[in-house]
Amino acid sequence: MNNVIYSINGPVVTVRDTSDFEMLEMVYVGEKRLIGEVIGITSEATTIQVYETTTGLRPGEPVYSTGSPLCATLGPGILSGIFDGIERPLDEIAGRSGAYIDEGCNIPSLDEQREWDVTVLVKEGDRVTGGQIYATCPETELIEHRCMVPPSLSGTVTFAAPSGRYHVNDVVAKLKDENGKVWELTLCQRWPIRTARPFLERLPISMPLITGQRVIDTMFPIAKGGTAAVPGGFGTGKTMTQHQLAKWCDADIIVYVGCGERGNEMTQVLKEFGELIDPKSGKRLTARTVLIANTSNMPVAAREASIYTGITLAEYYRDMGYHVAIMADSTSRWAEALREISGRLEEMPAEEGFPAYLPSRISQFYERAGYMKTLCGKDGSVSIIGAVSPQGADFSEPVTQNTKRFVRCFWALDKSLAYARHYPAINWNTSYSEYLDDLARWYGENVDKSFLKKRQQIASLLHEENELMEIVKLIGSDVLPDDQKLVIEIARIIRVGFLQQNAFHKDDTYVPLQKQLKMMEVILYLYNRAKAVVQSGRSLTEVLETGVFGTLLKMKYEVPNDHLEQFDRYYQTIDGAFEHLD
The missing domain is CATH 2.40.30.20 (Elongation Factor Tu (Ef-tu); domain 3)
Structure with a gap:
């Protein structure tokens, strides 16, 4: 040897x-x-x-x-699975070797003994091309698995098995290519994890990924096929925010990559995901979820590979025509793995010891997102939401800064908001979304033409409050005129009554866009009425004594999501409160 x-x-x-x-x-x-x-x-x-x-x-x-090359096995049985960074099934490993993975544990990624109820869609003599669907089977109670011809193959079907029950490695069709070579098609295929899967066309981004979280959907939306970063220091709620998005966003399939997170935190994630009920179908959320668990005590090289394994699985389901959201928690641990391996290779370090190729690796990952026309002619998308864990919540460190260059949505988590129990702790002054212009037409056609105009008014009030608070910190609030004090009071309603959201309240954990619009309209109506009263010579104290400001703080809990007509009573309450002041 x-x-x-x-x-x-x-x-x-x-x-x-x-x-x-x-x-x-x-x-x-x-x-x-x-x-x-x-x-x-x-x-x-x-x-x-x-x-x-x-x-x-x-x-x-x-x-x-x-x-x-290092490949992922793609086929039925991925959904509901829990894998390590190189797609080894952790449930199967636990059954064989207990809580720790034995060295050289070479277990097939997919259950080779399980039978699937397969419908074969091709027949002998059919001409097929790469990406074409040749068989389907119900992978879970929510998702139909579509077996596709590998992208590089095309030719004529020489054999097609009858529909029936098959294992993942059973041959269901044979294909002869232009060179006369015969290829066997099973229910699964293998794909190199570092190579992006091909598609027919990259489509323009035009619709949002609805999450039901007001601070995201209204203030900083992400598009289907878009990219977002969730940076935040320890304890700011990165994992909790991603849990809410995984549970409520309108993606068909969720890929959750726990990359280098603490073992006890990952255990909690796995336990919680197993118990979550999909709000749209009433079935278990795991029926449309893939979990890749690579904890901080697992080998560092596998942590580096886990991100690529996750995005390859996401692209595979995108190619079937599904909308997939991948949560990477966290890309900082992935970058640290790159740094450790780079150090052992004695490569020249760049900023903070990270390798010089860190930006290109981050861009390669986020570039695999997008809204695509797939090879089989369907529309599919991969949206990437990557958590970043900067040390000491320092957003100027290399991973956060380089991530910022390649994503178009930035949800900056704030330690002071998290400590004040304001969740999601997304700071509205330092966050941004570049998708607003792309999504304007969709909001206008599907929600209301005035939606983004009202969103802009809300954002302007928050921005004005931020500038006023700088003055207040220096010389106190007494010097401000009443109309500026009113801005601070309205901004408080926006912050507490609109942006803050309770994940454990049945009506507040997920809020449809129509309700978000109604809440904005009521808040702006109060602001305009109160502003008119103050400008007429009344004091702000008289306005606040009406108690209507406190009433609006509770509207997010008091109006059920399916009874939006109840917002009408708030207009009556506001008019009634100001009637004697006009």
Whole structure:
């Protein structure tokens, strides 16, 4: 055996004097056949990163070539699954080796013994092309799995099995290409995780990903096929925000990647996701969810791969014509894995020790989002929401700054808001969304033509309050005229009564866009009425004594989502309160 280990440095292994390996080829390392990937080749040595712990590995042990890159297995059985960073099923591993993953644990990603009720859609003699759907099966009670011809294949069907029950590796069709070679089509296929799956056309972004969270849908919306970053320090609610989005956003499928998070936090995520009920269907949320768990005590190289595994699974379901949202929690831990491996490779460090190629890796990840016309002619999208965990909540550090360059939606979580129990703790002064212009037509056609105008008025009041509070901090509020004090009072209603949301209240955990519009209209109506009263010579104290400001703080709880006509009574209350002041 010529290819043997020469040196071991944590997860980085080198093999001397060989030309048997290709760049990014998957290999098996050592007697235990640990999974690895070639990440560097010179005339003297081949460098391999190992996705498992290298404890006990010794120089002189063999390294085996596979001839193919690191791939994800794509087929029925992914949904409801819990995988590690290289798509090994954790439930199956737990049954075999307990709470910890044994070295060289080479378990198939998909259950090869389970039978699926397959409907074969092609017949002998049919001409098929890459991406075409040739079979379907109900993967879960909510999602139909559509088996597609691998993108690089096309030809004539020479064999089509009858519809019936099949395992994932059973041949359901055979295909002869232009060169006369016959390919067997099973229910699954493999795809290199670092290569984006092809599509027919990238479509313009035109519709929002509805989340039911007012601060997002109204103030800083994300589009279907868009990208968003959720940066925040420890304890600001990144994971909780992503849970709310996973539960309520109108994506068909959720891919949740726990990348380098604490083990106890990941356990809580898995437990909570298992108990969540999908509000749209009444079924379990896991029926349309994939969880990739790669905790901070798992091998660092697998943490780096987990992001690519997650986005590959998301693209696979996008190609079927589904809208997929991927939550990456957190990309900072992923960047730290890059930094650790880069250090072991003795590469020249850039800012804060991160490798010089950090920006390009971040951009490669976020560029795989988009709203696409797929190869099978359907519309599908991948929306990426990545959490960032800057040390000390310092948004000027490299991961946050480089992420900001490549995303168009920035939801900055604020420690002071989180400590004040204001959730979601998204700071409205430092957050932004560049999708507003793209989505303006959709809001106008599907909600109301005035929606974004009212949103702008709300944003202007918050901005004005922020400037006034700078003055208040310096010289106190007594110097402000009543009309400016009124802005501060209205902004408080916007902050507490509109932007703050209770995830545990049945009507406030998810709020439809029509209710969000009605709430804005009532708040702006109060502001305009109160402003007119103050300008007529009445004092702000008299206006506040009506008690109507306190009444509006509770409207988010008092009006059910399916009885929006009840907002009419707030106009009567406001008019009645100001009647004697006019």
